[in-house]
Amino acid sequence: MSHIAVPKTYKLFIGGAFPRSESGRTYEVSTPKGAFLANAAKASRKDARDAIVAARGAVSGWSGATAYNRGQVLYRVAEVLEGRRAQFEDEIVRQEGVSASAARAQVDEAIDRWVWYAGWTDKFTQVAGNANPVAGPYFNLTVPEPTGVVAIIAPQDSSLLGLVSAVAPALVSGNAVVVVASEAYPLSAITLAEVLATSDLPKGVVNVLTGSPAEIAPWLASHADVNALDLVGAAALDWIDLEIAAADTLKRVYPPENGADAASPSLARITAFTETKTVWHTKALI
Amino acid sequence: MTFLEYAPAPESTAILNLKPEYGLFIGNEFVAAEGESFSTISPATEKEIARVANASPADVDRAVAAARKAYDKTWSKLSGRDRGKYLFRIARLVQERARELAVAESLDNGKPIKESRDVDVPLVAAWFFYYAGWADKLDYAGLGGNPRSLGVAAQVIPWNFPLLMLAWKIAPALAAGNTVVLKPAETTPLTALLFAEIVQQADLPAGVVNIITGAGETGRALVNHPDVDKVAFTGSTDVGRQIARSTAGSGKKVTLELGGKAANIVFDDAPIDQAVEGIVNGIFFNQGHVCCAGSRLLVQENIHDDVVDRLKSRLSTLRLGDPLDKNTDIGAINSAEQLQRIRELSDIGEAEGAELWTAECAIPENGFWFAPTIFDNVSTSSRIAREEIFGPVLSVLTFRTPAEAIAKANNTPYGLSAGIWSDKGSRILAVADKLRAGVIWANTFNRFDPASPFGGYKESGYGREGGRHGLAAYLKGAK
Numbered sequence: 001m002s003h004i005a006v007p008k009t010y011k012l013f014i015g016g017a018f019p020r021s022e023s024g025r026t027y028e029v030s031t032p033k034g035a036f037l038a039n040a041a042k043a044s045r046k047d048a049r050d051a052i053v054a055a056r057g058a059v060s061g062w063s064g065a066t067a068y069n070r071g072q073v074l075y076r077v078a079e080v081l082e083g084r085r086a087q088f089e090d091e092i093v094r095q096e097g098v099s100a101s102a103a104r105a106q107v108d109e110a111i112d113r114w115v116w117y118a119g120w121t122d123k124f125t126q127v128a129g130n131a132n133p134v135a136g137p138y139f140n141l142t143v144p145e146p147t148g149v150v151a152i153i154a155p156q157d158s159s160l161l162g163l164v165s166a167v168a169p170a171l172v173s174g175n176a177v178v179v180v181a182s183e184a185y186p187l188s189a190i191t192l193a194e195v196l197a198t199s200d201l202p203k204g205v206v207n208v209l210t211g212s213p214a215e216i217a218p219w220l221a222s223h224a225d226v227n228a229l230d231l232v233g234a235a236a237l238d239w240i241d242l243e244i245a246a247a248d249t250l251k252r253v254y255p256p257e258n259g260a261d262a263a264s265p266s267l268a269r270i271t272a273f274t275e276t277k278t279v280w281h282t283k284a285l286i
Numbered sequence: 287m288t289f290l291e292y293a294p295a296p297e298s299t300a301i302l303n304l305k306p307e308y309g310l311f312i313g314n315e316f317v318a319a320e321g322e323s324f325s326t327i328s329p330a331t332e333k334e335i336a337r338v339a340n341a342s343p344a345d346v347d348r349a350v351a352a353a354r355k356a357y358d359k360t361w362s363k364l365s366g367r368d369r370g371k372y373l374f375r376i377a378r379l380v381q382e383r384a385r386e387l388a389v390a391e392s393l394d395n396g397k398p399i400k401e402s403r404d405v406d407v408p409l410v411a412a413w414f415f416y417y418a419g420w421a422d423k424l425d426y427a428g429l430g431g432n433p434r435s436l437g438v439a440a441q442v443i444p445w446n447f448p449l450l451m452l453a454w455k456i457a458p459a460l461a462a463g464n465t466v467v468l469k470p471a472e473t474t475p476l477t478a479l480l481f482a483e484i485v486q487q488a489d490l491p492a493g494v495v496n497i498i499t500g501a502g503e504t505g506r507a508l509v510n511h512p513d514v515d516k517v518a519f520t521g522s523t524d525v526g527r528q529i530a531r532s533t534a535g536s537g538k539k540v541t542l543e544l545g546g547k548a549a550n551i552v553f554d555d556a557p558i559d560q561a562v563e564g565i566v567n568g569i570f571f572n573q574g575h576v577c578c579a580g581s582r583l584l585v586q587e588n589i590h591d592d593v594v595d596r597l598k599s600r601l602s603t604l605r606l607g608d609p610l611d612k613n614t615d616i617g618a619i620n621s622a623e624q625l626q627r628i629r630e631l632s633d634i635g636e637a638e639g640a641e642l643w644t645a646e647c648a649i650p651e652n653g654f655w656f657a658p659t660i661f662d663n664v665s666t667s668s669r670i671a672r673e674e675i676f677g678p679v680l681s682v683l684t685f686r687t688p689a690e691a692i693a694k695a696n697n698t699p700y701g702l703s704a705g706i707w708s709d710k711g712s713r714i715l716a717v718a719d720k721l722r723a724g725v726i727w728a729n730t731f732n733r734f735d736p737a738s739p740f741g742g743y744k745e746s747g748y749g750r751e752g753g754r755h756g757l758a759a760y761l762k763g764a765k
Contacts, residue, residue, distance in 0.1 A: 128428070132753050134735035135412070142739050142753065227744070240535030247530035249699070250523070250542065250745045268763070275701075275743045276750050279718045281711075282729040 013193035015054030016203025032097035058204030063174030074118035148227035356493030366422030373418030396618030416736035435463030437515030445471035541749025546702030549695035550580030556707035628677035701743030
């Protein structure tokens with residue numbers, strides 16, 4: 001007997017749940033040849049604001065978790081990703097129209113990159129911070145801390161790897177993320193959300209919006225409860241206007257990147273979304 | 287005669303050898319500006335000290351062109367070791383001329399001579415000495431091997447620590463291999479112009495350091511100049527926002543050190559005598575003209591009365607007056623505009639129902655003065671608890687639990703600094719972890735050191751000055 005497939009409804013990922021857009025809107029996702037794939041949720045301004053509220057609520061728990069714990073949770077994400085690789089490969093082939101081997105290579109790299117970042121959680125502080133030999137009786141230490149809520153416009157020309165490359169580094173230090181997925185390839189983002197939802201990542205730490213980056217990004221850029229704006233995938237948008245909007249609350253802004261090595265793995269992508277705290281402790285004079 | 291009465295002990299201005307008029311310092315020479323000159327006055331007497339040039343956009347062009355030429359032709363080609371030697375020279379020259387610089391600073395800014403002599407100028411020398419040693423060690427700055435300088439840095443500094451802010455800007459920029467055009471604040475250009483003479487004495491290659499004077503228009507033209515690669519600004523959050531907007535998409539690397547509304551948290555187990563000294567130093571140091579000033583005192587409820595009583599009696603011993611007098615604790619407010627702003631917010635504090643207390647002290651006839659002031663029973667929503675006053679005005683709030691202290695401390699769009707006073711080390715560490723501020727002082731306040739990074743979270747700006755992190759603000763990794 002043949003099996004009639006049960007297709008998935010692709011929805012948003014906000015605060016650990018998978019709601020439809022509150023606007024009720026969807027948009028059609030197709031293969032490069034125009035065949036129908038899915039009706040993805042088209043997130044609205046209200047969805048973006050809900051996602052920011054969820055992210056803000058998740059900051060203290062995630063940033064307060066031990067670095068070891070964050071590392072273990074992020075490593076588990078890679079484990080679960082590996083277990084569902086067939087689904088990711090299939091979606092990449094269908095969305096991007098690439099060969100199976102190209103899709104496999106993209107998933108391989110996404111998993112490996114996630115593991116690479118997972119290993120940084122309990123190390124970047126040692127590399128980015130230091131003791132300061134001040135001229136006085138003080139114990140003076142500089143450490144990096146997460147910036148808070150990071151809004152990300154994911155790379156638009158990649159289904160999974162671009163998304164992973166942008167989201168994983170922001171999570172390392174303990175930030176919570178609102179990410180706008182690739183408009184053309186949103187399915188991998190929602191499937192990744194399913195991985196995140198089943199990997200012990202606290203709810204709200206990552207929130208995924210699908211839809212039009214041009215429509216959603218200005219609301220994220222101007223929202224006063226967003227601390228940093230990663231425009232890595234915003235090259236095709238009016239990104240200078242986004243940076244100007246972000247200036248109102250002096251958000252940290254990371255500019256667009258183009259080309260094959262956009263959002264390539266680096267310590268700089270981790271520290272870009274950290275603040276530097278310096279604490280002076282008095283020492284007794286004995 | 288009470289124990290508080292002292293014979294005047296003014297520092298002599300004879301050590302100064304000022305010119306009646308200063309031009310712009312471009313390419314190691316003082317040159318005339320296009321526009322009208324303006325006068326810089328002593329805020330303690332309102333008397334003119336000298337006239338300074340007002341740089342026009344065309345003058346800014348000239349200065350940036352000189353910096354670009356120096357960058358391309360000489361400075362970027364020098365070895366780090368040689369750049370370092372120039373910076374060491376500057377550090378020594380600052381030490382040699384320390385007294386003169388301190389007198390000039392107090393004269394032009396209004397800060398007490400004991401602060402300019404014992405804090406500002408020694409730190410200026412220390413800053414150059416610290417970064418001089420980095421110039422040939424950039425591979426260890428944390429950006430990987432062979433990091434590159436950025437090019438021409440546009441630097442705009444405030445009037446509260448004129449020469450010290452100059453050092454914070456110029457020392458790391460030069461160590462990293464950049465050339466600079468620096469604009470001091472329009473009310474305090476004097477020590478920057480004396481520093482220009484030090485640049486000449488150090489025989490720095492022409493154009494590596496350019497100093498242009500002027501007001502906001504000059505600063506705007508400098509920051510927005512297309513041939514500038516780096517912008518470093520210290521000043522108000524409003525101007526910081528404008529700079530973030532106007533440099534958006536330009537590719538300029540920007541560091542902003544902006545306003546603050548720091549909480550100084552005093553727990554009931556704190557060493558109270560030290561805490562009172564720290565609170566006083568936190569808000570009345572430099573007349574409260576300090577972006578990281580501890581302007582919100584958060585005191586645990588059960589010791590509130592004791593702390594406030596002791597504060598009042600301590601403040602009653604502070605001596606306000608002639609900045610050049612070695613006995614003076616509180617100098618002059620830097621300008622009439624700033625005094626107006628302080629008065630305005632102080633009036634609002636009273637109108638909003640906070641209890642005003644002012645130290646009794648004689649206010650000199652001329653000049654700009656504001657007596658040390660405490661507002662008690664301030665609510666978190668009051669404007670004097672939210673807005674930066676930038677003057678000798680302390681707002682007192684209370685808390686019961688550490689969680690409440692942290693919540694109140696973080697309840698501000700700013701995040702520059704904070705203080706914690708407690709005898710319990712584990713509590714200090716836990717509270718320091720939770721405070722969203724770039725610099726935290728535990729059982730001390732307002733400490734600065736060239737080895738220690740300084741800068742804010744949130745709307746207090748971004749980037750760090752001081753330490754290894756401050757160097758990274760003037761470098762990019764090799765690619």
